[in-house]
Amino acid sequence: MKKLLESLKVPSGKKIDLRQDYDPGYIGHFMSKEDAEDTTAAGIQLLAQQQDKLYAQNTYALLIILQALDAAGKDSTIKHVMSGVNPQGVQVTSFKVPSAEELDHDYLWRNYVALPLRGNIGIFNRSYYEEVLVVRVHPEYLERQQLPPVLNDQNIWSRRFLEINNFERYLVDNGIIVLKFFLNVSKDEQKRRFLKRIEEPEKNWKFSAADIHERACWDDYIDAYEEMFNNTSTPYAPWYIIPADHKWFTRLAVVSAILETLDRLHLAYPEVTIQQNEELLAAKVEMEKENVDNAGGIKKEKKKIGKKS
Ligand code: AMP
Numbered sequence: 001m002k003k004l005l006e007s008l009k010v011p012s013g014k015k016i017d018l019r020q021d022y023d024p025g026y027i028g029h030f031m032s033k034e035d036a037e038d039t040t041a042a043g044i045q046l047l048a049q050q051q052d053k054l055y056a057q058n059t060y061a062l063l064i065i066l067q068a069l070d071a072a073g074k075d076s077t078i079k080h081v082m083s084g085v086n087p088q089g090v091q092v093t094s095f096k097v098p099s100a101e102e103l104d105h106d107y108l109w110r111n112y113v114a115l116p117l118r119g120n121i122g123i124f125n126r127s128y129y130e131e132v133l134v135v136r137v138h139p140e141y142l143e144r145q146q147l148p149p150v151l152n153d154q155n156i157w158s159r160r161f162l163e164i165n166n167f168e169r170y171l172v173d174n175g176i177i178v179l180k181f182f183l184n185v186s187k188d189e190q191k192r193r194f195l196k197r198i199e200e201p202e203k204n205w206k207f208s209a210a211d212i213h214e215r216a217c218w219d220d221y222i223d224a225y226e227e228m229f230n231n232t233s234t235p236y237a238p239w240y241i242i243p244a245d246h247k248w249f250t251r252l253a254v255v256s257a258i259l260e261t262l263d264r265l266h267l268a269y270p271e272v273t274i275q276q277n278e279e280l281l282a283a284k285v286e287m288e289k290e291n292v293d294n295a296g297g298i299k300k301e302k303k304k305i306g307k308k309s
């Protein structure tokens, strides 16, 4: 898996060609869904164990960013990969078209307030990266941001890349580990999934008319994504381009990358100090005394009842 993950990681400081270099249908050395099932299940279980330590240690936080075109499987990846973890330690935030209040703040604000607490995993279903994706593809979104005209120039994208890199550097330097996934679905597979959403009544809710308009901008999105990877995959906050035409492979790759990242943190339950240990023992003795007292109480009770009858 290590080698596989390395091939999915976007190299920092090197230009990639998203269309050429990354195959959405890639499944590594696995033959089928069944072939990967045990590995994925073991990964999900191990993630639950690691999360327990992350939470107990209360030192690091993990921020997972998910970006993709529509129907690439962000929601189902979250549902499956996180199926074993303790909900108390995970927060998922889905970023939609910004509200009026959000637009009156700088673009990082709504992301900032949603960052995970120490010991927690935060999942961003879309994120501030939309600011160099949908906002770039549809300039009318930028117009709504009320930026001073002098700042709304052609350098805005390179400035945003820099701001994002600096922001992530700051997070990592404060113990918030940043992990970024792009679920790479092909245009053909997106069509198949859209048709399913239209044809199956219980999937209708997942489809919106806007999806078809976004599909029409496919090439613009791929260009924007490519620029984003080439500018924001850093050694401290790397992007992974996850093949997404086979959902089972997406889940396996995502859980593996999360595990590899957590592994590097050497998570462990907090060490108990001598004093804490003494307190634990004292509490135990106290409660054992309680048992003895209670047993005495029960005996007395029985005696009373015995007298009555
Ligand atoms: P969905 O994820 O299908 O619920 O759709 C959310 C929509 O919100 C997508 O079309 C995103 O492109 C859009 N969105 C998310 N963040 C932003 C943003 N910062 N500016 C404009 N649109 C956004």
Ligand code: MG
Pocket (backbone or CB within 6 Å): 070, 206, 208, 211
């Ligand atoms: Mg949608």
